[in-house]
Amino acid sequence: MTSSSPVTAPAPDGPLTSVAVLGARGRMGVEVCRAVNEAEDLELVAMVEGSEWLFNVADGGAQVAVDFTRPESVMENIRFCIDQGIHCVVGTTGFDDEKIATIREWLAPKPDLGVLIAPNFGIGAVLLMKFAAEAARFFTSVEVVELHHPNKVDAPSGTATRTAQLISQARAAAGVAPAPDATQEGASLPGARGAVVDGVPVHAVRLAGLVAHEEVLLGTHGETLTLRHDSYDRSSFMPGVLLAVREIQRRPGLTIGIESLLGL
Ligand SMILES: NC(=O)c1ccc[n+]([C@@H]2O[C@H](COP(=O)([O-])OP(=O)(O)OC[C@H]3O[C@@H](n4cnc5c(N)ncnc54)[C@H](O)[C@@H]3O)[C@@H](O)[C@H]2O)c1
Numbered sequence: 001m002t003s004s005s006p007v008t009a010p011a012p013d014g015p016l017t018s019v020a021v022l023g024a025r026g027r028m029g030v031e032v033c034r035a036v037n038e039a040e041d042l043e044l045v046a047m048v049e050g051s052e053w054l055f056n057v058a059d060g061g062a063q064v065a066v067d068f069t070r071p072e073s074v075m076e077n078i079r080f081c082i083d084q085g086i087h088c089v090v091g092t093t094g095f096d097d098e099k100i101a102t103i104r105e106w107l108a109p110k111p112d113l114g115v116l117i118a119p120n121f122g123i124g125a126v127l128l129m130k131f132a133a134e135a136a137r138f139f140t141s142v143e144v145v146e147l148h149h150p151n152k153v154d155a156p157s158g159t160a161t162r163t164a165q166l167i168s169q170a171r172a173a174a175g176v177a178p179a180p181d182a183t184q185e186g187a188s189l190p191g192a193r194g195a196v197v198d199g200v201p202v203h204a205v206r207l208a209g210l211v212a213h214e215e216v217l218l219g220t221h222g223e224t225l226t227l228r229h230d231s232y233d234r235s236s237f238m239p240g241v242l243l244a245v246r247e248i249q250r251r252p253g254l255t256i257g258i259e260s261l262l263g264l
């Protein structure tokens, strides 16, 4: 008998879940369509590439929409799905507190509906964020370096932003002062010391040959700790995406990240 993890749970018996993919011809969308097609408990009912086809998502009877589009498109897509009573699993990045608050407002009159927004569906990346937050209070300095393919539209990455936020929250909760290095002091050129997210310096590398990678560097007296995660292939995000698609109908309201789905 083989053991199963929450990520690779076998498809439950029961009716198929109908899924729409928004951004279906993008780098992630193609991979999501493939993964949904291969899953025995899921049915791909709409592939949307451009907002003019959005009505297909409702006409096709989608129960769950998966969005990997663009930061400038995603809010309109979420609004549409909420209005239509369609659960949303969102991998698109670029959310700030204001956008999150707006989604909560949209969801308020729909108590049975779920929206899950995750900056990273890679299990290793989720663990990296957790380990970084856990380690942060033991170190004086902390910096985040994210490294991605050159066609990535946003910088810093959603994952790096979330990592910095979690580090900052963990330090504050432990009564540890923000890292002292989040300063532009000594920078003879703008950007030389990176950007600062919630008191944590974040550096973005764009390089041919890369997919999605992140390092968290932590330092204190005489020692450093380096945490690193590498997604070499977009298939690495699919177990997390499928887990979210399967779970979202049981999780009304707004969920950020897949940590709670993994029992973390
Ligand atoms: N959460 C994660 O694990 C994860 C992983 C990889 C990428 N991402 C994020 O997902 C997003 C997409 O990344 P990508 O590399 O696939 O980008 P991409 O540019 O390859 O794909 C985006 C696709 O969406 C389409 N699109 C734009 N607006 C649309 C709309 N309104 N309706 C339907 N389609 C629309 C574009 O034409 C394009 O084909 C980015 O924000 C990226 O940061 C998240």
Ligand SMILES: O=C(O)C1=N[C@H](C(=O)O)CCC1
Pocket: 093, 119, 120, 148, 149, 152, 153, 156, 157, 158, 159, 160, 211, 212
């Ligand atoms: O390829 C991308 O674009 C990715 N975006 C996410 C981010 O911004 O964190 C996750 C990793 C891949």
